[in-house]
Amino acid sequence: MMKLSCRDMGTDCDFVAKGETAQEVKEKMMAHANADHMDMMKNMSEDEKADMMKKMDEKMMSE
Ligand SMILES: [Zn+2]
Numbered sequence: 001m002m003k004l005s006c007r008d009m010g011t012d013c014d015f016v017a018k019g020e021t022a023q024e025v026k027e028k029m030m031a032h033a034n035a036d037h038m039d040m041m042k043n044m045s046e047d048e049k050a051d052m053m054k055k056m057d058e059k060m061m062s063e
Contacts, residue, residue: 004026009029009052
């Protein structure tokens with residue numbers, strides 16, 4: 001099981017995305033971000049989004 005905390009992405013949010021694979025966790029985090037952090041997402045450039053995807057890989061933990 002992999003997990004990634006939204007707080008690790010620089011937010012003040014208790015959401016934690018979990019999944020069997022890194023891909024699944026990233027999809028859940030993106031869906032969450034698009035739903036709950038729309039203001040943050042809409043102000044991000046493509047470069048910043050790419051950085052965020054990289055950060056997700058770095059912060060992801062397996063349990
Ligand atoms: Zn969040």
